[in-house]
Amino acid sequence: MIALLIRDLRLAVRAGGGFGLGLAFFLIVTTLVPFGVGPEGGTLARIAPGILWVGALLACLLSLDRIFALDFEDGSLDLLATAPIPLEGVVTIKALAHWITTGLPLVLAAPVFGVLLHLPAAGYVWLVVSLALGTPALSVLGTFGAALTVGLKRGGLLLSLLVLPLYVPTLIFGAELVRRGASGMQTDTALLMLAGITAAAVALVPFASAAAIRVNLR
């Protein structure tokens, strides 16, 4: 399983792997927003938590269709399905690799992007905490969407339609956590809900993803 993780990370940083693409997209979204709504600091500070979270969500979505499509095309998915590691393990590792290449860079770069949107100083810690807690759920749920659409030609759009509604709870509580943190309110409820959603997704969704792949391979 470690070998699979290393292979996926290596593929991501090699030519055409798409590493950093999500991060660049996130940067563009956060720089475009001030152009759209105007440079007035108060307005930006108020919408910053929501914009940062929506940006992170879309950046995550960008690389989802690659998770299984490439392995399906070159036949490695068939071979992995017959290999001695369980398919549930394969999808978990795939989600982890996706998180390391997409979610983790977002978590680390988010404070810089917060500056661009005049995020209040109290909000930075909560921005990093909320993204660190929430993005694993985005990767795991996205892996499920990718598993459902594997084998479909141009399944990328369908994938977005399937996955975005599943992202709603994470988005609500993630953005709420940053908003409350930034305005100095109590953060416990949003924090626990966000952590709970991620824990449940990480624990349960890989089984659904593996089942979806089994159906799609036959």
Next chain:
Amino acid sequence: MNVLSVLDLAVSRGGQPVLEGVNFTLQSGRALVLRGPNGIGKTTLLRTLAGLQPALQGSISAPPDSMAYAAHADGLKATLTVTENLRFWASIYGTGDVIPVLRAMNLDALAGRAAMSLSAGQKRRLGLARLLVTGRPFWVLDEPTVSLDAASVALFAAAVRKHLAAGGAALMATHIDLGIDEAEILDLGPFKARTPEAGGIVGGFDEAFT
């Protein structure tokens, strides 16, 4: 010792039964070559045996974790080198050194090359080298000799013979004669599924939607 016994097996492709009443056994040290025209269901049968799709009917018995499957596609990653590709599969199957395998498939001169710069035949050799690193006793091969030249076919036949001599077994779908004495031939023609009107079985994965 039986490595595989198939009893009254029926397989379907896209919900359509393609083969039925397939019976055969395969012993260690032997090879079985599946023959039949295009579309008869060779690939479907092999995918069913490999566990990638459920059988419509009948039973397949094989010792657990004995099978290594090689499909039409080689499952190579274009941006990884030959050694990296092979080493990945070796660690997935928990086996050791890939250097002897590279030598056996005449790939050692290409070890550091990215898989995307290989020719079709070289890719195929790398795909077959993957079988050698699995360490599994029972090989399931789908058209293993596609795009191989005569010398590489001989190299592959030698690898299969060595595998059989070491107590392994192989089941393959191929149109050419590999010159392996231990191989028997099974023609799939007589097992073609009958239509439901003629008494064949109905059903398949999407029967609920028809």
